[in-house]
Amino acid sequence: MEHLTDEAAMDLAVAAALEGVRGANPLVGAVLTAPDGQLLAVGRHRGAGTLHAEADALAAWAALRETDPQAAAVDPAACTLHVTLEPCDHTGRTGPCTGAVRAAGIGRLVYAVADPTGTSGGGAQTLRAAGLDVSGPTGHAGSLALTDRWRRARAAGRPFVTAHLAQSLDGCAAAADGTSQWITSPASRAHAHAVRGRVDAIVVGTGTVLADDPRLTARDDDGSLASVQPVPVVMGHRRIPAGAALRGHPALAAGEEPLHVRSHDPAEVLAAIAAHPGPWPHGRGGCEHLLIEGGPTVLAAWIAADLVDELHVYTAPTFLGAGLPAVSGLAVDTLAHAVRWTPDSAEGGPVRPLGPDTWTHLRPATAAGKE
Amino acid sequence: MEHLTDEAAMDLAVAAALEGVRGANPLVGAVLTAPDGQLLAVGRHRGAGTLHAEADALAAWAALRETDPQAAAVDPAACTLHVTLEPCDHTGRTGPCTGAVRAAGIGRLVYAVADPTGTSGGGAQTLRAAGLDVSGPTGHAGSLALTDRWRRARAAGRPFVTAHLAQSLDGCAAAADGTSQWITSPASRAHAHAVRGRVDAIVVGTGTVLADDPRLTARDDDGSLASVQPVPVVMGHRRIPAGAALRGHPALAAGEEPLHVRSHDPAEVLAAIAAHPGPWPHGRGGCEHLLIEGGPTVLAAWIAADLVDELHVYTAPTFLGAGLPAVSGLAVDTLAHAVRWTPDSAEGGPVRPLGPDTWTHLRPATAAGKE
Numbered sequence: 001m002e003h004l005t006d007e008a009a010m011d012l013a014v015a016a017a018l019e020g021v022r023g024a025n026p027l028v029g030a031v032l033t034a035p036d037g038q039l040l041a042v043g044r045h046r047g048a049g050t051l052h053a054e055a056d057a058l059a060a061w062a063a064l065r066e067t068d069p070q071a072a073a074v075d076p077a078a079c080t081l082h083v084t085l086e087p088c089d090h091t092g093r094t095g096p097c098t099g100a101v102r103a104a105g106i107g108r109l110v111y112a113v114a115d116p117t118g119t120s121g122g123g124a125q126t127l128r129a130a131g132l133d134v135s136g137p138t139g140h141a142g143s144l145a146l147t148d149r150w151r152r153a154r155a156a157g158r159p160f161v162t163a164h165l166a167q168s169l170d171g172c173a174a175a176a177d178g179t180s181q182w183i184t185s186p187a188s189r190a191h192a193h194a195v196r197g198r199v200d201a202i203v204v205g206t207g208t209v210l211a212d213d214p215r216l217t218a219r220d221d222d223g224s225l226a227s228v229q230p231v232p233v234v235m236g237h238r239r240i241p242a243g244a245a246l247r248g249h250p251a252l253a254a255g256e257e258p259l260h261v262r263s264h265d266p267a268e269v270l271a272a273i274a275a276h277p278g279p280w281p282h283g284r285g286g287c288e289h290l291l292i293e294g295g296p297t298v299l300a301a302w303i304a305a306d307l308v309d310e311l312h313v314y315t316a317p318t319f320l321g322a323g324l325p326a327v328s329g330l331a332v333d334t335l336a337h338a339v340r341w342t343p344d345s346a347e348g349g350p351v352r353p354l355g356p357d358t359w360t361h362l363r364p365a366t367a368a369g370k371e
Numbered sequence: 372m373e374h375l376t377d378e379a380a381m382d383l384a385v386a387a388a389l390e391g392v393r394g395a396n397p398l399v400g401a402v403l404t405a406p407d408g409q410l411l412a413v414g415r416h417r418g419a420g421t422l423h424a425e426a427d428a429l430a431a432w433a434a435l436r437e438t439d440p441q442a443a444a445v446d447p448a449a450c451t452l453h454v455t456l457e458p459c460d461h462t463g464r465t466g467p468c469t470g471a472v473r474a475a476g477i478g479r480l481v482y483a484v485a486d487p488t489g490t491s492g493g494g495a496q497t498l499r500a501a502g503l504d505v506s507g508p509t510g511h512a513g514s515l516a517l518t519d520r521w522r523r524a525r526a527a528g529r530p531f532v533t534a535h536l537a538q539s540l541d542g543c544a545a546a547a548d549g550t551s552q553w554i555t556s557p558a559s560r561a562h563a564h565a566v567r568g569r570v571d572a573i574v575v576g577t578g579t580v581l582a583d584d585p586r587l588t589a590r591d592d593d594g595s596l597a598s599v600q601p602v603p604v605v606m607g608h609r610r611i612p613a614g615a616a617l618r619g620h621p622a623l624a625a626g627e628e629p630l631h632v633r634s635h636d637p638a639e640v641l642a643a644i645a646a647h648p649g650p651w652p653h654g655r656g657g658c659e660h661l662l663i664e665g666g667p668t669v670l671a672a673w674i675a676a677d678l679v680d681e682l683h684v685y686t687a688p689t690f691l692g693a694g695l696p697a698v699s700g701l702a703v704d705t706l707a708h709a710v711r712w713t714p715d716s717a718e719g720g721p722v723r724p725l726g727p728d729t730w731t732h733l734r735p736a737t738a739a740g741k742e
Contacts, residue, residue, distance in 0.1 A: 169712070318712065327690060
């Protein structure tokens, strides 16, 4: 039997949250404890459209009470719910967490970080008004780190941005003669397609359209189209050829032109995406999660602008010698000016094999310092 | 209770072998089974100077017999020992495995791969002559793959060669201005020092001596000198400066000049190392395990000559933009000519985090095809 301090309960909530997936929805974890700190339930958010962490923990506790008389005897009013992010006060695809907490009769809430959004914020205030003993925001470091980049994107009114890098061991996206299909393995490509399937839009440069003619669709392992498709976005000054594969993208209506932003500036691309009417996948009202797929100068532009919130690196066990770099144009002259990242523990840890390749999951190292 | 076919027993022996460490000694695994295929014991070689796999399995079985009456009742003459490599017939730092097998009274031996060495080969013949039922070499694929590069090095009469690569995410060993200390983390450097501590010699180019002034010592985690030190070797045409740190290397006698091979040709370096009188660490009579540490053109030369048997890649989560490549001069013009590697499952798997860095363990993809 575990007896947790408030701090230890929040640490456990962070660990639970990290099993989730990064993106438009923040990673959130929740832990329910009895008055003596005994652990009653752990919950986490598992991705868009699923139960929020608070509701997940309360559902786990309700299930336990049905089979465990000792759990059933615990008075909810004497229990504390620990949440890494302020409970939402908003009905989206799931009901408001404030309602779930009140319905469960929980007496005390500790939350680590205030919800910065206008739509779902205010939950702490609502619960205080309802008579709960509410502590927060406590500023718990692990909880702050969990959502630092997400909160930054929210505060800037822009989507959460994931970038994708597929390269050889020596950092090349293509051989010297431009050949690049396929450097990485089917396992890496399947992972990349799963990521495409959970974003709202994908950005590539005109150079990538001309060199690789990508379809920019999310496909299942058998090659068939996934049920939800990201909106394709092209940035750069060159024209999209008449026969480009992405012109047949399923997110485009018949005769609709792909969104083409004639600029190398990520800020202009974000503005054009914000102005785009959609429709957007995942039932969202706008683009909340953006994937940058390349090529090299496009990736460098988004990285240099500090607009990449997470980075997926797929590295094939191959040397391409004097090939074409996967990232090109970063202004780094000395080691002290290196663009640094930090391992991202979400989604099963920061590194794992994907077939013969290595998958590395990173976040900007400077995120916390720039809050 | 597991009942194994000969094939399944050998697969299990391979899995056990992969827990060991690559180098001058081959990875070997052994499995002892009863007449009905019941698993009695698993053994593996854990590194230079420790029990060979056969002796390890027999020791595990002897220990089991002391506590388990059912195991004690099994007749050794009815048992089969499955070994991935022919048992040695040679007394080195441990006794000959043929002797251990005979002393245990084992009735049947299955081995997968013949021992190619003059000193320790002939074990199967010895055991047949002693009356054992011996099957082999069976050519079991997993066992062949386990030692393919080791056998190649043995057949060529050269040391097993490990190469070391420390680089940024974009494949740079230094920034544009040459700054490079430290790109990788203390955890990566500690791992690299542990590798230095198990090789017989380290090769660097004169460029690395001039740029980094490395000590080329193996150091423990606290920075103190390890008890066994590799012999430093320098290749290239430039002079080793009078004040170079490696001149104070503990493997050099007072006043002794470091071994300096004035050549860019790995074959000439191997010849010079073979002619070097030593003394060699690890109680060996020569250099049986060589580490290539760089720099970029030295690594490329050994890779291009297909003389690298395993590759350790330490990748820091950092972009260095227009930095200096970690490998330089590989003649690859198109993807079909890429230098390909394959994940090496020995030593705890092909990929793992080391602090913020990623460690990748690779072997040449073409090894088996070139046997």
